[in-house]
Structure formats: structure tokens, C-alpha cells
Amino acid sequence: MKIRKTTRLDRGGAGRRRRMRVRLASHYGMCFGVRDALRATHAAAAEGPVTVLGQLVHNPVVDEDLERIGAGRGEPDADPGAAEGAVVFTAHGVSDRVRRRWQGSGRRVVDTTCPLVAKAHTALAGLVGAGYRPLVIGHRGHVEVDGLVGDYPEAVVIESFRDVLRLPSEGRFGVVSQTTQPRDRVAQLVEQLRRSRPGCEVKFVDTVCQPTKDRQAALVELCRECEFVVVVGGPNSNNTGELLGRARSLGARAVRVSRPDELRRRWFRGVASVGVTAGTSTLDETVRGVFDRLQRIAADLG
Ligand code: SF4
Known part of the structure; x- marks a missing residue:
């Protein structure tokens, strides 16, 4: 995704108020594990009915996308007889016990467990x-x-x-x-x-994944430059919540939004610089939408 990392909205001039700067973290948003899981689920849904066992990723915008393509929702502990079509294990993985039960049920299993x-x-x-x-x-x-x-x-x-x-x-x-x-x-x-x-x-054994480490490190850098941070992601996304908590503990004012229309102009009155990051389950277009709306807010407040 190509977004200019910093938008210069400074009109300059003595006594003139500087416009709010909007900056994107150097690492943010969807990781390869989630991207691959979405791709595999779309491919399975194109071939016939699918039931995703759990929430594929913890993001409401992705949920709407899956609903649109007709993917059903089940639970890993559900009776295999109750699921429709192929079943999808999410990127979060399942225990071997659950895996064996579904594989033994004779259903087609699409396993999107992240490596x-x-x-x-x-x-x-x-x-x-x-x-x-x-x-x-x-x-x-x-x-x-x-x-x-x-x-x-x-x-x-x-x-x-x-x-x-x-x-x-x-x-x-x-x-x-x-x-x-x-x-x-x-x-x-x-x-x-x-x-x-x-x-x-x-x-x-350190099993924190590299995309998570990259996003956490990039957030520290972002908080050095920005007084306000917007974290884009679902309310029940663990890594989104961790980014939000970390930004606040680093002294930034921080909010979480799932989508651009949740941003409120009044939050940014008097703010000089705002940084944007996103959880690993957030779609690129959602981040782009938030970034673009922040630019419009900066221009309005300018
Ligand atoms: S957050 Fe890490 S472990 Fe989870 S799907 Fe993404 S890359 Fe894989």
C-alpha cells in the first residue's frame, strides 16, 4: 500500500498556526498470516459453501467482507455434522484434538493456521x-x-x-x-x-511473532514524534489492544477506531501531530481511509 508517510500541512508564516501533521508508522497493519488466511477463505468460498470455525480475524470490516461472500460461522468445538461445506481453521490455530476431530469427520478442511x-x-x-x-x-x-x-x-x-x-x-x-x-x-x-x-x-522459547515485534517497535518511534495516536483495528483484536495500551503508556493520547467514520474532528483540536498505526488484522483500505480522513480533518482545522 502506498501512502505518503508524512503529509506536510504546514502553511508556515509568522504567527500562523501550524496545521496538524499526519504520520504513518513504519510498520503497521495486516500481516502475512492474516492476508494468507483471507485469501484461502475467499478461494474456498468461490468453490462452494464454507464455515469458518471462529472469527477468522478480529476485525468487524473483515467480518462484513466474509458475510458478503457467504462464509458461515461455526465454532471449533461444535458438532462437525452441524457445519456446512468446507471448514476453515483460522490463522489463530487449533489444538491437535480439535484438528483430528474435524479431519476425521470427512469434511474438507482448509487450515489457515499462521506458520x-x-x-x-x-x-x-x-x-x-x-x-x-x-x-x-x-x-x-x-x-x-x-x-x-x-x-x-x-x-x-x-x-x-x-x-x-x-x-x-x-x-x-x-x-x-x-x-x-x-x-x-x-x-x-x-x-x-x-x-x-x-x-x-x-x-x-520466544514465540512473539516478528510482525508483532515490528509493529510494537514502530509504535515507540511514532510516539516520539506524535502527541496523538490513532490505532486502527477491531475492539477484540489482541494486538490492536496492545498497541493502544502501549501508546498510552508511552504518554501519547490514543484512540482505537475500527473504520474512518468513527474519527471525531473534536478529538484533534489543538493537536500538532497525529500518528497512525493498525493491528495485524486491519485491511489496507481501512488504514488508507483513516489516513485520508485525518488529512481532511487536518485541513478543516487548519
Ligand atoms: S499476528 Fe503474527 S502469528 Fe498472528 S497471523 Fe499475523 S504473523 Fe501470524
Whole structure:
């Protein structure tokens, strides 16, 4: 997608107010995993009925697109007999238990699990195979985390230091994280685990995906230059929420919008510079729409 990274809206001149600058993060928006999942789902839907098991990606604009092409929605734990046509595993992945159940049902399965989620599954399986108790740093109940822990009844999900304190003081722990967790938080929890459980052996495999790391790093740079940040993405998108929280913790005023018409002109009165970033499930055209609307708002306020 080609968007000029910075729009210069400065009219200059002594005593004249500068127009609000609008800047795009150096890394933002849809990742290859989501793009491939969307492409595979569109291709399957072009051949016949499909049922997506869960929300393909956590973005309402994508949901509308899937509705438009007639893709149905089911749940990974549903009865295979109730689904229509081919079934799609989302980019968030599923447990082996769920995978086997659907594959054994005789239905055509379109598996769009992101290779970087699959890598996290492989890392966790390796740790369990080596005798470690599985720990997953992430959000309890998030579909990716459910898939990761779904084959291991002894697995523990770690959301905060409180969860670390509930662990036994002896044992061997094998740790991975949800791919979209902030890398700083993951590193901090692993450190807290090691310090608070000195009698335990802790083996950690970093499974935060590179697109997430790139977007988080680009946000830090964006917050250095912009006082206000707009994060484009769905309300239940984990990485969108993480970008929003991070922007605020870095001192920026920040809002999340799903689409351009949610932007309010009054938010930007007196703002000199606004940065735009987006979660990994946000369509390019949605980011473009937000960027263009911000430029119009800048011109109106100018
Ligand atoms: S956010 Fe990362 S793990 Fe998730 S689909 Fe995108 S690239 Fe894959």
C-alpha cells in the first residue's frame, strides 16, 4: 500500500498556526498470516459453501467482507455434522484434538493456521516432550491460547505476576507466549518467574511473532514524534489492544477506531501531530481511509 508517510500541512508564516501533521508508522497493519488466511477463505468460498470455525480475524470490516461472500460461522468445538461445506481453521490455530476431530469427520478442511502460530505449537510440544510443564503467557480464553493449551490439561495460562505466584515452588516449566503479546511484558514475566521460583528450572522459547515485534517497535518511534495516536483495528483484536495500551503508556493520547467514520474532528483540536498505526488484522483500505480522513480533518482545522 502506498501512502505518503508524512503529509506536510504546514502553511508556515509568522504567527500562523501550524496545521496538524499526519504520520504513518513504519510498520503497521495486516500481516502475512492474516492476508494468507483471507485469501484461502475467499478461494474456498468461490468453490462452494464454507464455515469458518471462529472469527477468522478480529476485525468487524473483515467480518462484513466474509458475510458478503457467504462464509458461515461455526465454532471449533461444535458438532462437525452441524457445519456446512468446507471448514476453515483460522490463522489463530487449533489444538491437535480439535484438528483430528474435524479431519476425521470427512469434511474438507482448509487450515489457515499462521506458520508462526504453528511454530509456537511446535515449541510447546517440544518442551512438553522434554518433560517441562507447559506455561503460556497470554490472555486466558483467547482463541490462540485455547489452541496452544488445548492438548495439555496440565498447562497454565499466565496473564500476570499473580498467576506466577500461584505456581508450585518446585518443578520444570516450559514457557512460550501468545504470538501477539508485547515482548517486554513476556520478558518481564519470565524474569519474575525465574526470580520468584529459584528452585524451578525454567526454559523459555520466544514465540512473539516478528510482525508483532515490528509493529510494537514502530509504535515507540511514532510516539516520539506524535502527541496523538490513532490505532486502527477491531475492539477484540489482541494486538490492536496492545498497541493502544502501549501508546498510552508511552504518554501519547490514543484512540482505537475500527473504520474512518468513527474519527471525531473534536478529538484533534489543538493537536500538532497525529500518528497512525493498525493491528495485524486491519485491511489496507481501512488504514488508507483513516489516513485520508485525518488529512481532511487536518485541513478543516487548519
Ligand atoms: S499476528 Fe503474527 S502469528 Fe498472528 S497471523 Fe499475523 S504473523 Fe501470524
